[in-house]
Amino acid sequence: MFVIKGKFIDGITYSFRRTSNRLSKNADYLDDWESKPMPSEVVSPSVMKMFFFQGSVLTVGMLLLLGYFYQM
Numbered sequence: 001m002f003v004i005k006g007k008f009i010d011g012i013t014y015s016f017r018r019t020s021n022r023l024s025k026n027a028d029y030l031d032d033w034e035s036k037p038m039p040s041e042v043v044s045p046s047v048m049k050m051f052f053f054q055g056s057v058l059t060v061g062m063l064l065l066l067g068y069f070y071q072m
Contacts, residue, residue: 007040
């Protein structure tokens with residue numbers, strides 16, 4: 001999610017859309033590939049907070065279980 005939000009994939013997505021538009025034999029004039037939102041525009045900050053919270057809870061839980069396992 002950090003890679004998508006950091007706009008790393010936007011350039012790759014743009015070039016794939018442009019290439020597929022030029023190579024397609026059935027030109028769809030209603031499909032405006034330039035106006036479609038990029039992946040970094042689709043991801044909202046609330047989704048990022050949710051993934052960060054879930055990752056934090058899972059990390060703490062796994063560390064507690066790892067500590068319990070090595071106490072045996």
